[in-house]
Amino acid sequence: MMRLELVKRPQRSALFSMLSPFIAFALTIIAGAVLFALLGVNPLNAFKIYFIEPISQVWQLHELAIKAAPLILIAVGLSVCYKANIWNIGAEGQFIFGAIFGSIIPVLFPQFEGPLVLPLMLLLGMVGGAAYAAIPALLKTRFNTNEILTSLMLVYVAQLFLDWLVRGPWRDPQGHGFPQTIQFSDSATLPELMPDAGRANWGFVFALVAAVLIWILMGRMLKGFEVRVLGSSPRAGRFAGFGLNRMVFFAFLLSGALAGLAGISEVSGAIGQLQPVISPGYGFTAIIVAFLGRLNPLGIIAAGLVLALTYLGGEAVQSALGISDKVARVFQGMLLFFVLGCDTFIHYRIRLIGLALTKPDGAAKLEAAPKLKEAR
Amino acid sequence: MSADHDGANLLEVRGLTKIFGTLTACDHVDLNIAKGEIHALLGENGAGKSTLVKMLFGSLEPNSGEIFWNGQPVRITSPGVAKKLGIGMVFQHFSLFEALTAAENIALSLDDGSPISSIAAKARALSYSYGLPLDPESLVGDLSVGERQRIEIIRCLLQTPQLIILDEPTSVLTPQEADKLFETLERLRAEGKSILYISHRLEEVKRICDRATVLRHGKVVGHCNPREETAASLARMMVGSEVLAVVRAPVEGIETAQPLLEIRGLNRKPATPFSIPLKNISLNVRAGEVIGIAGVAGNGQGEFFESVSGEVLQQDAASVRIRGKDAGGLTITGRRLLGAAFVPEERLGHGAAPRMKLSENLLLSRHATDGKAFVGAGGMVKSGAVYAASQRIIEAMDVRKSAPDPEAAALSGGNLQKFIVGRELDRRPSVMVVNQPTWGVDAGAAAHIRQALIELSRSGSAVLVISQDLDELFEISDVIAVMHNGELSKPMPIAEATFEKVGLLMGGAEPGHAEHTLETA
Structure with a gap:
């Protein structure tokens, strides 16, 4: 009988820890090529349409920034959670509640205009996301519930609540019955960065600033140290005098606020009103971004741009080759799969355990390779 | 009893070597155990004692070397093989289920399908005949550490071993319980069974062991008759140099x-x-x-x-x-x-975070007490000051390490402990x-x-x-x-x-x- 065993490596290779996202990306490309070939499309041509054409012109780069901004904003928040070993899976819901809270002013008080409107909206968006994230934090600290389940389930609550809002109380009365709110006024709209070149708005700047700030927090500040200690060895964290419950709230509120900021930026920037669906799954894709970026805020910027490209590429192959844009989801899924796979092999190696034990000479070396030969 | 055991070796080990990565835990170790002797295996922490006995008990496979059992070459590939040969082991850390009775715990390891009641009867008889009274019906959770050790010993004896390996058996016992254990060991020796006794307590080795093998850094540095040695000479053999005695001056006016x-x-x-x-x-x-x-x-x-x-x-x-x-x-x-x-x-995992650097582990317990020195405006860590302080501690406590600021897990137990103690002493x-x-x-x-x-x-x-x-x-x-x-x-x-x-x-x-x-x- 053969069996596979994962054996923990005594040392992690620093080189491969760094290379792992790139290896994962290469593997995704290979698997993607097989996928395209099976769909009857020339892989080279498909890749050109998927990865190169969507970013060959300046206005397209602006589209990339629009897609990348929410991913980066959410993912840097999530990276703090995951470093603290707190599993917030509900950023999509916090994104939506940020959007709803931030929209209170332009939807309910459309006559209120001026330079104060936008900052207030952004602030309310952060409050909304943080408040929604406080629910799983409270349930975890008070009742010891599993935050993976509660935060995930709250996503569906948020989606349905938004759906009800835009079809019911917040529907535009002059909107010919379409399920959407009124268009936001100019002072409630996030300005574009370079209106002549493309549509990219200030959301992308928020994302970059947030990434740099979180990078400083995690690498240079006592709070970041606290996050890392409690995440890696909670007992040592308690010995240090850091409170785990406080950390649960800190991580959830921070990531919720950033997801909420992403939500209101998306609505007031790219969309301009609330509608039943305001996100193509940014909150979930950001989980991939966080891990692809090695939970490092600067890595997350790069990973956010890559994942944003998978969205644009998905749209491009749909229009050019008639392939379903669900292919974007497939690519994202493969990328996460390969990143986690690479990480596993950085921490563990595989050992084949089998009949080899009865051969005395083989015992001298415990490497997997000779065992593999014997097993054949 | 102590001198003439030639030709009657129960176990012979020749050139046994075990390599972990770059570390040679056991380096061409030779060991002879005669029938009916209590043989001490001496050595400091990390000298390779545990690695050696794990190879004898089949939990580790040697890289090279030979093991002879009653003169026959054998390969001990698993604890099951060791038990069949007649080697039994009592580990330092017990593997007992607290919610089960002593008899149930014994039955789990025997694995021969005999009913609990007959196992309990056998265990009770055996325990009294060896002077280790034990109630097989009692829950392990209610027993003292010494009583739990008795379960482990009886579990081992039920398999009628020829060689019994005891790993630091007295480290969890009171001196009186240890005396009882020694009586049992002497009785086993009188019955012709052999015992490999692992310990770093020199006085008890001198008291009950017939011969000793001393390990240092994975190598055998000597065989001796512990009764002819002093505790100091044994310690010198183990450590390789004189160990400085601790000086404790009396306190005035306490x-x-x-x-x-x-x-x-x-x-x-x-x-x-x-x-x-x-x-x-x-x-x-x-x-x-x-x-x-x-x-x-x-x-x-x-x-x-x-x-x-x-x-x-x-x-x-x-x-x-x-x-x-x-x-x-x-x-x-x-x-x-x-x-x-x-x-x-x-x-x-408690005193230090394993995957963090020593300087970060300094911050672990001192971020508040040395807040002014280590944490600046807005909660920014002054990593330069923290690093300097950690280097000061490393020097004061003579912490040996492979890199300027290694992860805590990369240090040996002794060196990490010196750092952790030094981290607190540095605060006075x-x-x-x-x-x-x-x-x-x-x-x-x-x-x-x-x-x-x-x-x-x-x-x-x-x-x-x-x-x-x-x-x-x-x-x-x-x-x-x-x-x-x-x-x-x-x-x-x-x-x-x-x-x-x-x-x-x-x-x-x-x-x-x-x-x-x-x-x-």
Whole structure:
């Protein structure tokens, strides 16, 4: 009988820890090529349409920034959670509640205009996301519930609540019955960065600033140290005098606020009103971004741009080759799969355990390779 | 008995080698064990003793070398093979299910399908015939550590082994329980069974062992007859050089010194069904003295440490007082700010975060007390100052390491312990509480740590040391108290304390009546 065993490596290779996202990306490309070939499309041509054409012109780069901004904003928040070993899976819901809270002013008080409107909206968006994230934090600290389940389930609550809002109380009365709110006024709209070149708005700047700030927090500040200690060895964290419950709230509120900021930026920037669906799954894709970026805020910027490209590429192959844009989801899924796979092999190696034990000479070396030969 | 065992070797080991990565844990080890002898395997922590016996018991495979059993070459590929040959092992850390009875635990390891009732009867008969009385129907969770060890020994004896390997068997026993164990071992020897006895306690090796093999850095450095050696000569063989003796000067005027740590009627309910409740513990530690708390493992020492350190808070704020202030309601940070410092038993994962650098581990316990030095405006860590301080500690405590600022997990146990103790000493705390200061630490590092604790007390601090190692406590303490089943005995000055007195208290003699029980015993 053969069996596979994962054996923990005594040392992690620093080189491969760094290379792992790139290896994962290469593997995704290979698997993607097989996928395209099976769909009857020339892989080279498909890749050109998927990865190169969507970013060959300046206005397209602006589209990339629009897609990348929410991913980066959410993912840097999530990276703090995951470093603290707190599993917030509900950023999509916090994104939506940020959007709803931030929209209170332009939807309910459309006559209120001026330079104060936008900052207030952004602030309310952060409050909304943080408040929604406080629910799983409270349930975890008070009742010891599993935050993976509660935060995930709250996503569906948020989606349905938004759906009800835009079809019911917040529907535009002059909107010919379409399920959407009124268009936001100019002072409630996030300005574009370079209106002549493309549509990219200030959301992308928020994302970059947030990434740099979180990078400083995690690498240079006592709070970041606290996050890392409690995440890696909670007992040592308690010995240090850091409170785990406080950390649960800190991580959830921070990531919720950033997801909420992403939500209101998306609505007031790219969309301009609330509608039943305001996100193509940014909150979930950001989980991939966080891990692809090695939970490092600067890595997350790069990973956010890559994942944003998978969205644009998905749209491009749909229009050019008639392939379903669900292919974007497939690519994202493969990328996460390969990143986690690479990480596993950085921490563990595989050992084949089998009949080899009865051969005395083989015992001298415990490497997997000779065992593999014997097993054949 | 001791000299003529030629030609009757039960076990012969030649050139046994085991390599882990770049470390040669066992390097061409030779070992002969005769029939009917008690053979000691001596060595410091990390000398390769455990690796060697794991190879003899089939849990590790050697890279090279030969093992002969009754003159026949054998390959011991699994513990099952070892048991079939007739090798039994009693591990240092027991593998027993607390919620099952002793008989059920034995049945699990026998794996031969015989009914529990017959196993219980056999175990009972065997236990009485070897002077290790045991009730097979009792729940393991209710038994003392010494009784649990009996289950392990009887479980081993039921398989009628020819060779019994005992790994540090007395480390969890009181001196009296150890005496009982020695009687059993001598009876087994008289029956012609062989025993491989692993220990670092030289006095007991001298007392019961016929021959000794000494390991150092994975190599055999000598075979000897321990009865002809002195404890000092054995120690020299183990360590390779003279070990500096710890010096403890008497303290003047301790009677009038201020108590810096006061514990008054400390109670704690058990947090889990198998943890120990603390019952009405009172103790004063004065400036200038070291108080040692002895006790068999699992008698509430861990719970006591957590309560004193503030990892667990007290309802009665006055039950723990530090430098005259009520501290029972303060967190560990609050107690540190009052001038206390703590070193827990577990190094990796409790006293230090394994995957973090030493400098970061310095911040772990000192981010609040040295807030001004280490943390700047807006909560930014002054990594330069932290690094400099960690290097100062590394130098002061002679911490050996492979990189300027390695991860904690990359250090050996002794070196990491020196860093963790040094991290607290560097603050010059007025109160220092240490749990198992030298557990698993090599002799040189242990002497260094013990001397540093004494010097801290002599400079005017109160030092409280919890330890299972009686030799250590007698070496460093001015006053000794014993913890048993969550209760603390009346502290006694070291001049009045003897191994016998302390041993009786460790075994549960009523606190305060040590003298009386001693007379009748």
